[in-house]
Amino acid sequence: MAPEKLVRRFWESIRHIKTFIYRFYVWLVLVFFYAPIFVLMVFSFNNSKSRTVWLGFTFDWYLQLFKDETIMHSVYVTLVVAVLAALLSTVLGTAAAIGIAGMGKRQRALIMNVTYIPVLSPEIITGVSIMLLFVWSGLKLGMLTLLLAHISFDVPFVILSVSPKLRQLDPHLFEAALDLGAKPMSAMRKVILPQIWPGVITGMLMAFTLSVDDFVISYFTSGPTSQTLSITIYAMTRKRVSPEINALSTLLFIVVLTLLVIVNLRQSRDNKQPQRKEEDVR
Amino acid sequence: MKFKTFFFALLIAAVCLPFAGCARTVKPTQTINVYNWGEYIDESVNAEFTKETGIRVNYTTYATNEELYSKLKAGGVNYDVVVPSDYMISRMISENMLEKIDFSQVPNYKDIGKKYHNLAYDPNDTYSVPYMWGTVGIIYDKTKVTGNVNSWNILWDARYKGQILMFDNSRDSIGIALKKLGYSYNTINQSQLEQAAAELTKQKPLVQAYVMDQIFDKMEGGEALIAPYYAGDAITMMQENPNLAFAVPKEGTNFFVDAMAIPKGALNKKAAETYINFMCSAKICAKNAEYTGYSTPSGAALKLLPASLRDNIIAYPGDSVLNKSETYTNLPESILKLYDQLWTQVIS
Numbered sequence: 001m002a003p004e005k006l007v008r009r010f011w012e013s014i015r016h017i018k019t020f021i022y023r024f025y026v027w028l029v030l031v032f033f034y035a036p037i038f039v040l041m042v043f044s045f046n047n048s049k050s051r052t053v054w055l056g057f058t059f060d061w062y063l064q065l066f067k068d069e070t071i072m073h074s075v076y077v078t079l080v081v082a083v084l085a086a087l088l089s090t091v092l093g094t095a096a097a098i099g100i101a102g103m104g105k106r107q108r109a110l111i112m113n114v115t116y117i118p119v120l121s122p123e124i125i126t127g128v129s130i131m132l133l134f135v136w137s138g139l140k141l142g143m144l145t146l147l148l149a150h151i152s153f154d155v156p157f158v159i160l161s162v163s164p165k166l167r168q169l170d171p172h173l174f175e176a177a178l179d180l181g182a183k184p185m186s187a188m189r190k191v192i193l194p195q196i197w198p199g200v201i202t203g204m205l206m207a208f209t210l211s212v213d214d215f216v217i218s219y220f221t222s223g224p225t226s227q228t229l230s231i232t233i234y235a236m237t238r239k240r241v242s243p244e245i246n247a248l249s250t251l252l253f254i255v256v257l258t259l260l261v262i263v264n265l266r267q268s269r270d271n272k273q274p275q276r277k278e279e280d281v282r
Numbered sequence: 283m284k285f286k287t288f289f290f291a292l293l294i295a296a297v298c299l300p301f302a303g304c305a306r307t308v309k310p311t312q313t314i315n316v317y318n319w320g321e322y323i324d325e326s327v328n329a330e331f332t333k334e335t336g337i338r339v340n341y342t343t344y345a346t347n348e349e350l351y352s353k354l355k356a357g358g359v360n361y362d363v364v365v366p367s368d369y370m371i372s373r374m375i376s377e378n379m380l381e382k383i384d385f386s387q388v389p390n391y392k393d394i395g396k397k398y399h400n401l402a403y404d405p406n407d408t409y410s411v412p413y414m415w416g417t418v419g420i421i422y423d424k425t426k427v428t429g430n431v432n433s434w435n436i437l438w439d440a441r442y443k444g445q446i447l448m449f450d451n452s453r454d455s456i457g458i459a460l461k462k463l464g465y466s467y468n469t470i471n472q473s474q475l476e477q478a479a480a481e482l483t484k485q486k487p488l489v490q491a492y493v494m495d496q497i498f499d500k501m502e503g504g505e506a507l508i509a510p511y512y513a514g515d516a517i518t519m520m521q522e523n524p525n526l527a528f529a530v531p532k533e534g535t536n537f538f539v540d541a542m543a544i545p546k547g548a549l550n551k552k553a554a555e556t557y558i559n560f561m562c563s564a565k566i567c568a569k570n571a572e573y574t575g576y577s578t579p580s581g582a583a584l585k586l587l588p589a590s591l592r593d594n595i596i597a598y599p600g601d602s603v604l605n606k607s608e609t610y611t612n613l614p615e616s617i618l619k620l621y622d623q624l625w626t627q628v629i630s
Contacts (some may be wrong), residue, residue, distance in 0.1 A: 050522045052503030069325050070341055135358035145358075223359045224315030227342040235320030235343035237495060242321065 037253060044246035061247040068244055074232040075248070077143070081228065082211035085150035090204040092151070093158025098192070100159070101166040112163075115156045126153060127220035134221065141223030149221040150211045157210060158203035165199035313338040314362040314553045317353075319540070320345055322365070322414070324573035331560050337553050354379060360547050362554035368539045369610040371410050372403040376612065380409045381544040387555035390562035393582040397604065401539060402611050410541035411558050414514075414576040417599060417607055418454070418536040421501055421516050422508045424527040431529045434462040436508055438481070443488045447500060447509035450492035452625035453610065454536070455482060458510060461533045467608045470617050479624035492629060501526060513596050514576035528596050534606030539579070 044062070048055035065071060100111050118126060130149045131141070139145055169192070177187035193200075215230040222228060233245055316328075320343040328339040344350045347370040353359060354374075366374060374380050385391055391411060398412045422431055427442065437446055437458070449455045457467045459478035469475065490506050497509045502523045511519075516528040542561060544554045560566060567583030577597045578584060584592055591597060613621070 048522055049518065050499070050502050052499050053522055055522075067325070069328065070343065073341075131356060131358065135356060139358070140360065141358040220356075224317065224340050224342055224361055232320070232343060235345045237320070237345060 037249075040246050041250045041253070044243055044250045046243060049243060061243040062251075065244040065247045070227075070232060071229070071244060071248065074227050074229045077146075077226050078212055078229040081143070081147050081150055081226070082208050084147055085154050085211045086204050086208035089151045089154035089158050089207050090200060093155045093203055093207075094162050094196075094200050096155065097159045097162035097166060097196075098188075100163065115159050118153055119156045119160070123153075123214075123216040127217040130217065131220040141221060141226075143226040146218060146222045146226045146228070149217050150214065153214070153217060154207035154210060157206050158200075161203035161206060162196055162199040165196040169195055311336050311338055312550055312553050313340060314550050314557055315340045315342070315360060316363045316557065317342050317344060317350065317361045318363075318365045319343060322540075322570075322574055322576075324569045327561075327566055327569055330566070331557060334560070335553075335556055337550075337556065339557070354545050360549050361545055362548040362550050363542055363557055364545055365413050365540050365542050367610075368401065368403040368541070369612045371541055371543060372612040374543070374545075375404065375409055379546055381546055381548060381551060382408050383411065383544060383558070384551075384555055387552065388559040388562065390559050390564075390580075393562060393564060393567075393580045395579050395581045397601075398539065398579040402609055403539070404541070410543045411562060412539050412541045412579040413561065414571070414574065415537065415539045415579055416512050416514045416576050416597075417530060417538075417603065418510055419513055419516065419528050419530040419596070420508060421497075421511045421519060421526055421528050423501075423504065423525050425525045426507050431508075431527070432532050434458055434531045434533055437510065438462070438485050438488065439508075440488060442507050444490050445507035446485075446489050447497050447506045448482075448485070448489050448492050449510055450494050452621040454510070455492075455628075456621060456624060457536060457610075459485075461531070461535065464533060467536060468611045468613065470614065472620065475617075475620060475624060479628055482628045486628065512576075513599075514574060517575045517591075517594065517596055530599055530603050532606075534608065535603075537604060537607035537609055539609060 043054075045057050045059070046054055047058040047060070100108055103111065127149075130145075130152065134141060134145045134148075173191055173195070174187055177191040178184065182190065213230070214228075215234065218228045219231055219234075222231060229248075236242060236245065314337055316339055318341070322343075323341075328341055332338055344353070347367050350364060350366055351370060351374070354361070354364070371380070385407075388411060394412055398415065400407055401412075404410045420431060420434070420436060422436070426445075427436070436442075437448065439446075449458070456475065456478045459481040460467060460469060460474065462481060463474070463477055465471075465474045465478070491500075493500065497506075497511050498515060498519060500506045501509055501511070502519050504523070504525070513528065513530075516526070520526045520528065542558045544551055544558075548554055561570075562580060564580055564582035564586055567578045567580040568586035571578035571583060571587060572591060575597070578587075584598070
C-alpha cells in the first residue's frame, strides 16, 4: 500500500477512536450524575427495607410516606421556610443590588466585598455564629430563627445574580425615563425591573434551592418546632435511611424535573415568538 | 407582566402561610417538645397521646447522643423530653443538665422490670425512665462461617480475613477487645486499655472496614461475613437475609439502655411527666417495641407482644446473658483522652 494511504487510514481510525471517546465520556458523565438517582428511585419501589436486596415491587413506601408525621411536618417546614426566605431575600437582594449599582466606585467595591464574605466563608462558621447571636439575644430557636438565618445566607446570592444584569443596563435608561415624565418609582417599576427580571428570577430560584438544600446552617439554627427535611433524614441514618426517603426523593426529583421542563419550554417559546409587550393601561 | 402579579400573589400567600399554621398551634392547649432518636418510635403513638390528653407533641429527632448533648448545651432551645443513652445520662446528671422526675406522676413506672431499676448511670432512679434496651452481639453469615460462634474471638479468626467488619468508634471497638481479654467495659486501668489496643492492632489486617451503620447494608447484602451489631437491628436483618444469624459472646457484652429524661429548662415539666408515663404504658411500649425491633423494659408490654418477638432470645436474652453484660458508664476525662489516643494509633 502507498504510504499516504496508510497515513490517511491511520488518521481516520484515530478520528473514530476520538469520537468514540468523546461519546463514551459524555455517557460516563451522565451515568455518574444519574445512576445514584436511578438506584434511589428503583429502591423506592422495593418490597423490603433493604437498600441492597430486591424483594419485589410495591407502592407501600409512598403510602407510608404520607402517613409519616415527622417527615411530612419537616417537608412542610422546609417548604415554608424556603419559599418565604426566597421571596423575602429576593426583595431585599434586588433592592440592595439596585442601591449598590448607584454607588460610587470605591463604596461599591467595599459593599460587594462584604457581600462576598458570607458566600465564601464556611457554612459551619455562619451557622454557629448565627446560632450564638440568637442565643445571646435571647431568641428561642424555632421557625423565626430558621427563617432569619436562611434569609441572611440567601441575600448575597440574589445580589450576585441581579448585579450583572444591572451592569449590562444602559445607565441612561433611567434618566431617559425620567426625562419622558416618569416618576422615579414608576421608572423603576416599568423600565428597570423588566430589564433585570431574568436576574431576579434566577436569584429567587437559587435562593429557594439553597434553602431547601441547606443542612449545616439549619442544623444550628432550628429548634424544637422547626426541623427541616435534611435534619430529619440525617437523624434517620443512625439506623439507616428508610425507603420512605427514597419515595420522597423520587417525588421531589420528579417535581423539580417538571419545573425545569416547564421553564425551558417557556424560554424556548419566548425566544421563538417576537416579544410582545403588555402595556399597563392607566 | 402577568408573572409579576403572580409573584406578588405568591409573596402575600407565603407571608400568610405560617400564620395560618400559628393559628392552629396557639390554642390554649399545651404543647411539649420531644427530642428522640430517629426511627425510634411508632409514629401513631404521638397522635394517640394528643387524642388522649389534649397535649400536642412537637416531635423532632437526632442521630447521636453527642448531637443531643451539644444542642442542649448550646442553649436557646427548650425540650421537655429527651432520650439519651446510659452513659450520656450519667454525664448529663454530673453536669446538672437534667430535672428530677416526680415519679408520683409516672405510675406506669411500676411495669418497668426490676432489672432496669437503679442502673449504674442513674443509681437512685431520680432522673430517668428506661425507654428501650438492647445488647450488642455478633451477626454472621451462617452458611459461610463454620463452627460454633460464641465468642468475640471469631472477630480475630484469620480464616475470615477481609470479611470482618468492626465498629468505627473508640468506645465500642476498644470495649470489644477489653471483653475479649476478660476485662470490664468501664475499666480505667491504663495497661488493660493498652492491651486492648494491641489486640485491635493485631486484628486490623483481617478487618475489611471500620464502619457503623453501613454494617446493616453490608451484612444484608452479603459483602462481609462477620460483624458486631445491635440485637434489635439484627432481627430485622435476619428477616431480610435468612443466611444471617446472631450470637451473644460468652465473655459478655454491652447492654445499653436509652432512657427518657427531662432536661433543665423544660417549660412543661408536668406535661413531660404525663408523656413519659404514657410512653411507659403497656400498650404503647409494646407498639414501639414491635415497630423498632428493640427490647422493651416493661414487663406488662412484653405480655402484649406477639409470641414470635416475645420468645425471641435475640431480643429478650435470658438472665445468663444479661448478668454477664455491662452498661457503659461515663468515663473520666483523662481516660476518654487515652481512648482517643489509642484508637487513633490503631486505625492510622
